[in-house]
Amino acid sequence: MKIKLTTMALTALMAAGPAMADLVFPSLSYRTGPFAAGGIPFADGYADYFTLLNERDGGIGGVPAKLIECETAYNTEKGVECYESTKDEGALIYQPLSTGITYQLIPKATADGIPIHSMGYGRTSAKNGKVFSHVFNYPVNYWDGASVGINHFKKQAGGSLEGKKITLLHFNGAYGKEPIPTLEALSAQEGFSLNTIAIDYPGQEQKSQWLQIRRERPDYVLFWGWGVMNQVAVQEASNIRFPMENFMGIWWSGAELDVLPAGDGANGYKALQFHNVGSDFPIFDDIKQYVTDAGKAAGAGDQIGTVLYNRGVYAAFLAAEAAKAAQAANGTKEITAAMMRDSMEALTIDEAKMAAAGLPGFGPEFQVSCENHGGGGMAAVAQWDATAKTWSLISDFEASDSGIIEPLIMADSKAFADENGIAERCN
Amino acid sequence: MLDSTDSYVTDDGRTIGGVVMEMKNITLRFGGVVAIKDISFDIREGEIRAIIGPNGAGKSSMLNVISGFYVPQEGQVMFHGKPRPQMKPYEVAQQGIARTFQNIALFEGMTVLDNVMTGRLNKMSSGLFAQAIWRGKAEQEEIENREKAEKIIDFLEIQHIRKTPVARLPYGLKKRVELARALVSEPSILLLDEPMAGMNVEEKEDMSRFILDVNDEFGATIALIEHDMGVVMDLSDRVVVMDYGKKIGDGTPNDIRNNQAVIDAYLGVAHD
Amino acid sequence: MPEQLVFAMEVFLNGLMAGVLYALVALGFVLIFKASGIFNYAQGVMALFSAMTLVGIMKGQVPFAHVINVIFGTDVHYFGWTVPALLAIILTVAVMVLFAWAVQKYIFSHLVGQEPIILFMATIGLAYFLEGVGDLMWNSEIKKLDVGLPQGINEAIDNYTFNIFDYGFFIDNLDIVATLIAALLVGGLVIFSQYSKEGRAMRAVADDHQAALSVGVSLNFIWIMVWSVAGFVALVAGIMWGTKSGVQFSLSLIALKALPVLMLGGFTSIPGAIVGGLIIGVGEKLFEFAIGPMVGGATENWFAYVLALIFLVFRPQGLFGEKIIERV
């Protein structure tokens, strides 16, 4: 029996040897547990991008990237175990891929001097680099998402939301409650009335919530869901014949797997995105050539081009770019976590870089600075076409209303700084 | 006729005191079924009082009324001459009434020693906190209780199984452990529910000896239910006979032996 | 008629429908508990597993494809055929019977006479085991399940109520179908247990193991049968919920929805499961409707339990449970 497992074991053992020079990127993935369906494509995309760099370019700046995957099952304790078991391997950057794990790692990683990149999740106020030295949440955060979503509805309504009714349907937990302060501020500014409806985990049963929406007839519904909540919400919205173009999810509620079970009913459903969708980018040809066809894909290879796979690729791309920049800045190929952090704080993503990586127009252009760890706060709106079974962006990457969000971020990060006695940096 | 406060001396020289407990017109029903119907009798201090009767006569129910587990619909329990207010079984136990059970009710997961020690729970006054740190009064009381328990264990000759889990013991020993658990609480009235049921002759003799000794040495008042007429007649000072929830006889063993209603009940004369 | 009352009626009706589904899951628990005293926590995972198996068979998925591919370096995923829904359901039932047999032979025949909590723990172990096997066998993607059940608002009811109240009620076609199927299933079970030989044997076992044994009923056979029936009930529940949300992990959590129903209805009563399910369904929906907005909503998870709890304090054996007579 020619066992691939044994060969894999052997390579793993050999790799565990003296190969200290590798650039280590831990991937805290979740391929099991309640959210596995969403975790798998992301983890595949993240892994495949680094495999591509290794296979095609021989790594980053000639140094192979080493991906250490660790299964968290979206469980905070396993996340801590994963962090501790990988941090001494020379980890350059953590993408915890769970708000709960991010919160736990913020103090730990800060103390250990390893940067965290929580892309589109985690602690929103980490955008304030003055307080959170090692945490980055570029290019966008939930509060940006809420603002961009409202702006889109405003445009849709013909320029004013005065007197409109907007409902936030959200996961009843930290993640789902994130946008509420922003939306409250926006409601005061734009003159719409805001109503929030919570759904408890897991969200398999949402009859009450949708009956309420049906009774109250809001003009627009914003949706912060994850897991089975997404599929059920889309299905129920179509059941009560809520106009799908007035129903918009955050980027964690806008993947193919969220809308496919509802079939045609999901047509027109919108979701926010901070990166492009579809497989129409040069990089995917390379991934097919160097990774999938070579039998080196992390998953089954059928996820390429899906929203969450693309997100994994995007996350890996941003990490690789920061590593590249760190190599250039420090004049060494073997960078440390500290160099990585400094480089992330000075990261610039422009069209040239994206195009060079085979990802033209894939995400917004943005810059990171010492004060601003959150990038430009730009997001686009995508819409689902149930016949073609594709998502497509229907807007450009647009900036959020920073006048609303900045004060909120300052207030929350200040509270954290006070509680923990952190002195502001960047002065 | 003796008055309720009178005392007398028995043939074998024990002093029997006044009435400590009196049942007054007790009636107990379960739904439509009448388990006990208008029964009255008394128990005197220091005596061995038996309640006998065929199966289903309501003997165990009577014992359960005394120990507060069943609340009779009618009638009153007088204790030391005063009507006893309705109370929970554990409050009855706190008044010094201990008992054993027909189908042994030992704590199977505990050792013999722990079972016996449990009998002294009402003699423990130190609180949760004191017990948690196991110092001072809590420790002292624990040792005192242990000494008392060991005395009873010696008395009932079960030293050798002290640390054995109760579940492993044979039936006869279990009965003895149960008696020990009741005795160790130094009860003023001891209720025994068929203490000799299911025993062989030898074991019955042992048990009879223990009951007599308990009465003699500890001066405990004993009320016992028994099936076996012969044993009861030898043991007890006075006997109540029940049949179908009614009292059909009450008196000394000799009286009972000659009571026609009792003879009929035991010989199975058809009820009309 | 005041608007709120009309709304409440709509909520009430939807609560009834949800309650039927809860009752269906609870029924699986009751069957096994009644016959063998096992509180089967794995019932939810059984629903997930059976629904996954159904989809897998329908789509012609290769079982354990991922493991096979990793070990042998192959790249197999599908057999390349599809199976019609009805045939797939029959095959899935066969798998659940096989599962029932294995559970009885390898687990519970070794645990005869153990305390209830030990049996309960064993079913939790079973739940873990089955969850792992299910994912390995059919992978953890969300699978669309379509056995041809209708979904979406029922027009007739919408129009009819609109004419009366000026407000059209929302009733999901899927819920109506689910209600009918659940009613059929319950009716079938009652007929089965009343009139068939096996059914009578099942009730005999439930009443008294020893006595049933002594008149020649094979306990082993009965228990396998009960587990099979519970597996079938799980499949039906899995189809109902899976049609709405796709087949995925959270199906296994519907067990949690059935527990308050069990408390309310009693662990041993089939009518109890049904009435309990309806009460819980209606109760939690009405509470969310009336009180939810005042306390911030999302009350359903805990309210079902609190409702059952309050109920139990006044009736410790549940709605239809046997009265507990304490003796010494």
Next chain:
Amino acid sequence: MFYREAGDFKTSYTDDNQTFPIKFDRYRYYVVLTVAFGIIPFLINDYWANAFLLPFLIYSIAAIGLNILTGYCGQVSLGTGGFMAVGAYACYKLMTAFPDVNIFFHVIAAGGITAIVCTAFGLPSLRIKGFYLAVATLAAQFFLVWLFNKVSWFYNYSASGQINAPERTVFGVPVTGANTEAWATYLFCLVFLAISAIIARNLTRGMQGRKWMAIRDMDIAAEIIGVNPLRAKLSAFAVSGFFIGISGALFFAVYLGAAEAGDSFGIQKSFLVLFMIIIGGLGSIFGSFAGAAFLVLLPVALKLVGVDFLGWPTDIVAHIQLIIVGALIIIFLIAEPHGIAQLWRVAKEKLRLWPFPH
């Protein structure tokens, strides 16, 4: 002969009442204490502390708590996760409201608050028994988690609803927050575990323990011989809640550093701790340790073997891990329903007789 009790005579009841009446056990106990307090702190690193030792210590406290309620007093509870959340949130509120008070007292106070909450939820146990009670305690689980999510006072109105443990020190050494050393957090939890174990042992070997066990073994008989069932059950809920609250406080403040009720204290926690005491042994303090160690170590060990040694894909390992844990639970229950503690007792009897088996 490895294990000897012959020749070890007791001359007083005090001696016989000891926690470890046998000399051999006592020596082993001292050795364990010495290693735990004197040696491990010098060897410990972050990985061992956070991946294994801290969860083990903290879950042991929770398991002791639940064992008192379930193993000793016979009241099955599935509310452990919710009660741990009470401890965690109480600790957080106290830490932020009284930053000058030593964290040690915050943790104790969090235990006290949990004891009160736990007692309140224990009230239905007077009417409801067995599985009905187990399911009823789920009401506590779901309600408490919902409450901590809903009422923003509990998380100091922070935007995210997460609670973060600020830095607090004991004798100048930080035990919570970002800058902790592995040995400090380890010792801090170990002290609580040692205290908890001693208190639990004292309570269970004395009259209070006998009352609990009497209620467990036969509640009606217990009441008739004088156990007040209300007080016995509620005291078990209170003591159990105290320990579970402490473990919840430590779990949040020392181990995780940040928490959210639904995420960290969901129903899975309740089941996990129940597993621990059943696999370890109901009604045994040692069993609480053994069960916690087993269930904390097993997944980590399986992961190390599967991923790091065999190099299998993480998802397959995770699934196989579920299968193995599930199968082991079943095998355990079939082989020894009374848990590791019972296996240990049997092994001791064998060792005592060795090499003469008859």
